[in-house]
Amino acid sequence: MAASFDFLYQATRMKNEWIAPHHHPCYELVYYVSGQGNTRIGKMDYSFKAGDYAIIAPCTVHEERHELQSKVMFCGFAGNVYPPLVEGIYRETSSLPMGKLMHAIADELRDKKPFHKQMLDNLASNLYLELLRAHPTQVIEYRTDVIQYAQTIINEYYMHKIDFHALADQSGYSYDRFRHLFKNKVGASPIQYILERRIEHAKVMLRHTQMQVSVIAMECGFSTDAQFCSMFKRETGITPLRYRERACLTSTDPGVHQ
Template sequence: MAASLDFFYQETRAKHEHIAMHHHQCYELVYYDCGQGTTRIGDAEHVFKAGDYAIIAPCTPHDERHGKQSKVMFTGFTSTVYPPLKEGIYQDSPSRPILGLMQMMAKELRDKPPFYKQLLDNLISRLYLEVLRAQPSQEPDSRYDIIRFAQAFIDEYYTQKIDFQALADQSGYSYDRFRHLFKEKIKLSPSQYILQRRIEHAKTMLRHTPLQISVIAMECGFSTDAQFCSLFKRETEITPKQYRELAGD
């Protein structure tokens, strides 16, 4: 799949409820089915109302303050194929395609029919594309063609040891400049990005294979299973074993 689902929840927020600053390792989309309030995404303050949705990039701190009772749906997702999404508050179109996809995901998670996990990744891929086509187009920047090449290289070889200095040299920039441009475009440093790719691949293997954790660690590019378990827990707040058990529920 071109995108994968990390989490999905539905909640009712009380009037004057404040969700403190926090961040995720993946994109988050928050859909405001009803209600109103404000949200800070990074350094920008936004107002939201019913029918709006927020896009928050990986690792961006954000909060919510609800001016009245609100019903929200929020989902986390990852893609290394599609172009990056622009943060902010957007209004769903009159036909409500974003709401429709969110409701379909909620139903799949509630009913858990056969192959629901695979269908969820299909739905989150469609959601990503709907959000992408609704966003204002941005002029291409030749600096980022080099970064896209570096990203594609990492996507191809992330299970192997990658020499970031060699990538920087190939780009024609110093390592510090290369790292800055990469983080500006991808929202993660090169080392954070490769770790994210390895963690996401590990999640897929934990969900869909019976392989031992030590084997998965090696397959995903970690030097030892101890390193894998430590970094996986740091990034997800649960161990690989716990993730596999929860994914099987």
């Protein structure tokens, strides 16, 4: 599958209703059935009207304000195809009837026929691939340096599950050959490299936030806090809580720096 289905909701937004800044761990596609308003996706501002749709990448903070009462459908899915979709507001077309595609997902979710979970993944995959086809100029061009390209993808999506076998296929190599080339160029295997990125991000969050360890674990892409604590200690020699204690001591005790 090119994508896995996460959620779909339908809602009516009232005139002047504001949807506060938030983000999702997956792609979100918002289809505006009716109404109009403004949205901020990351650092970019857009206006929208009926028939428009928004593509929002994983972990991008976004918000919305509705100038008129609006009907909205929003779908979440995780993509397994590279390169990634590009954020923005787009217009529904006859070749990409977004309303029809979204309602097909809504019908499947409502009816729950046999194998509906697999069908939802199939519909989400179809939607994802149609979006990639509809915006060919926005697809990142294939790099001659495929390992650099793979490293860039990992740098952008290390907080999420990455299918390294799919990434190897996209690069044109078997997984074993891809892993060998990646390690030679980067100095670590893809799995070790993504672990290092996650640990470094966790260190920043431990130093600069008061988030619980379990929350940091999920934010950094670990499946459980137990896995996070085990991997963190293996890589650093201390537990996350001990790391936070040392970081606080270093930042508050002048004598530590002498």
